[in-house]
Amino acid sequence: MLLRSAALAFETEVLTALDEITLQAPFRHMVTPGGFTMSVAMTNCGEAGWVTDRTGYRYDRNDPETGRPWPAMPTCFLDLAVHCASRAGYPAFRPDACLINRYEPGARLSLHQDRDERDFAKPIVSISLGLPAIFQFGGLKRDDPVKKFAMRHGDVAVWGGASRLCYHGVTALKEGVHDVLGRMRVNLTFRGAL
DNA sequence: TAGTATCA
DNA sequence: GGTA
Numbered sequence: 405m406l407l408r409s410a411a412l413a414f415e416t417e418v419l420t421a422l423d424e425i426t427l428q429a430p431f432r433h434m435v436t437p438g439g440f441t442m443s444v445a446m447t448n449c450g451e452a453g454w455v456t457d458r459t460g461y462r463y464d465r466n467d468p469e470t471g472r473p474w475p476a477m478p479t480c481f482l483d484l485a486v487h488c489a490s491r492a493g494y495p496a497f498r499p500d501a502c503l504i505n506r507y508e509p510g511a512r513l514s515l516h517q518d519r520d521e522r523d524f525a526k527p528i529v530s531i532s533l534g535l536p537a538i539f540q541f542g543g544l545k546r547d548d549p550v551k552k553f554a555m556r557h558g559d560v561a562v563w564g565g566a567s568r569l570c571y572h573g574v575t576a577l578k579e580g581v582h583d584v585l586g587r588m589r590v591n592l593t594f595r596g597a598l
Numbered sequence: 599t600a601g602t603a604t605c606a
Numbered sequence: 607g608g609t610a
Contacts, residue, residue, distance in 0.1 A: 440601050456600065516600045546599070
C-alpha cells in the first residue's frame with residue numbers, strides 16, 4: 405500500500421530527531437557478505453539495528469562501530485510508523501527497529517527480500533524523504549516482474565501478509581537538490597525485528 | 599544477488 | 607533493461 409505524503413505532518417520533528425540519531429550513530433557504508441561496499445549509507449535506531457558485514461546479515465542490539473546500543477527510537481518515529489501501519493491495515497504494529505538509509509545521487513539498492521526479522525507476520529513500513537526515487541516492487545521470486553513507483557518526499561510504502569517477502573529495491577538515485585534535505589534521499593524502514 | 603560487469 |  406502506498407500512502408502519498410502521509411509523513412509530511414511529522415516532517416520537522418522527524419528531521420530534528422534524525423539529526424540527533426546520526427550524531428550518536430553516524431551513517432556508514434556497510435560491506436556485504438560478497439565483499440562489496442554498499443552505495444547506500446546506513447544507520448539505525450531502536451532496540452535492534454540491521455547490519456551487514458563479511459559474516460552476513462543480522463540484527464544487532466549494538467552498533468558494531470561503537471559497541472554501544474543504537475539510539476532509542478524517537479517517539480515521533482514510533483508515532484509516525486504506528487499511524488502509517490494502522491492506516492494500511494496493521495493497527496497492532498509496534499516496530500522495534502528502524503533502518504535509516506541515506507542515498508546520494510548514484511546510490512541504489514538492488515532487488516532483495518527483508519527476511520532477517522523473526523516474525524514475518526509483522527509488516528514493513530518504509531518512509532521516503534528528500535530526493536525522489538524509483539521504488540521497485542516485485543514478487544516472491546527474484547525473477548518475478550517488478551512494478552515501479554516514484555517515491556517522493558513524505559511518501560510511505562507499507563507491505564505485509566502475502567507481500568511481506570516480496571523482492572524490492574531502489575534504482576540509482578538521480579542527481580538533484582531537495583528543498584529541505586539537499587542532495588540526498590533518506591529512507592526510514594520500520595520493522596518488527598525481535 | 600541489501601552486487602558488479604558487460605552488452606545492447 | 608536483460609544476461610551472467
